[in-house]
Amino acid sequence: MNKLFVLLFFLFNLHAYELAKNYEYDKNIIYSNDLFPELTQKFEIVKIPSDQDHYRLDAQIIAKTFELNGIALDITKTRYVNFTKHSPVDFTPLKRQLEAMFIERYPTIRIDEITISSRGYLTALPKKVRGVFDERFYQNGTGTFYYFDEQGIRHYLDYSIKATLEVLHTTQKISRKEQLNGFNTLLKSIPFSSFIDIPLTALPDQPSRFRSNLKSGQLLTIRNIETKPLVLKNEKVIVEVRNEGVIVEFGATATQEGLLYDIITIQKNDNKRAKAKVIGENRVELQ
Numbered sequence: 001m002n003k004l005f006v007l008l009f010f011l012f013n014l015h016a017y018e019l020a021k022n023y024e025y026d027k028n029i030i031y032s033n034d035l036f037p038e039l040t041q042k043f044e045i046v047k048i049p050s051d052q053d054h055y056r057l058d059a060q061i062i063a064k065t066f067e068l069n070g071i072a073l074d075i076t077k078t079r080y081v082n083f084t085k086h087s088p089v090d091f092t093p094l095k096r097q098l099e100a101m102f103i104e105r106y107p108t109i110r111i112d113e114i115t116i117s118s119r120g121y122l123t124a125l126p127k128k129v130r131g132v133f134d135e136r137f138y139q140n141g142t143g144t145f146y147y148f149d150e151q152g153i154r155h156y157l158d159y160s161i162k163a164t165l166e167v168l169h170t171t172q173k174i175s176r177k178e179q180l181n182g183f184n185t186l187l188k189s190i191p192f193s194s195f196i197d198i199p200l201t202a203l204p205d206q207p208s209r210f211r212s213n214l215k216s217g218q219l220l221t222i223r224n225i226e227t228k229p230l231v232l233k234n235e236k237v238i239v240e241v242r243n244e245g246v247i248v249e250f251g252a253t254a255t256q257e258g259l260l261y262d263i264i265t266i267q268k269n270d271n272k273r274a275k276a277k278v279i280g281e282n283r284v285e286l287q
Contacts, residue, residue, distance in 0.1 A: 019059055020078065021077075022082045024118075035062075084120060087123070089122050097130065101138070106165055106201055108166050108202075109163050115162075119157065139196075141162070165189070168199075169220060182203065204225065209226060209228045232254065234254065266284060274286060
């Protein structure tokens with residue numbers, strides 16, 4: 001009997017509706033299908049005083065109301081719910097700004113919808129409104145930004161973007177230091193949600209390699225790659241020696257890898273070692 005109860009409880013919560021942190025309203029009585037339009041059951045959640053344009057309610061109270069009507073709510077990510085009166089303002093200028101910023105960062109992004117909502121009741125926006133965004137906003141499909149009104153007061157807004165983005169994925173198992181190319185990567189279109197780091201939407205202009213071993217089908221970000229050194233360890237290099245306008249060249253072996261202008265150690269044919277500066281691909285200048 002106990003096992004059956006646990007199973008029923010699990011199935012009951014498997015289809016639980018996830019409660020959001022913020023909702024906008026037009027009428028001061030909030031019903032169940034104001035939170036979840038797909039619900040066929042309509043019952044009252046809360047009546048907001050007419051003299052308020054913002055109201056905060058404990059998520060557990062809302063969950064209990066739904067539970068009494070046979071509906072499970074997922075409130076694991078929400079402690080309090082904010083209800084804000086719908087502002088009769090046109091957010092189009094801010095949507096256009098946000099769209100332009102995403103397109104500048106990701107030229108191949110396909111934006112389907114941008115939603116902006118206020119954290120407080122607004123009657124109007126400044127004529128030349130400009131949003132101020134976090135420097136890493138382009139890594140998330142949802143976020144918060146603010147603008148200044150004519151009095152210099154900050155007003156915070158929430159945004160969400162529905163879009164798809166083509167991002168490079170590995171096509172096979174990758175070994176550390178393997179060179180990045182069109183054979184071991186492939187562009188895949190994915191929903192734009194949240195990225196730990198900047199996703200790779202094209203092959204880099206500079207020859208690059210992988211920082212670590214990766215599995216097949218893994219999404220790639222800039223954290224996964226690094227610029228391929230011009231000089232590799234144990235590779236042959238041409239060493240230039242400059243003396244009063246005269247350049248002498250000889251061959252040697254790099255004992256270290258290096259990027260442009262790095263100082264590395266080389267081993268000459270007589271096994272003696274010396275310092276040299278990387279000046280090109282497989283080319284160094286004796287120091």
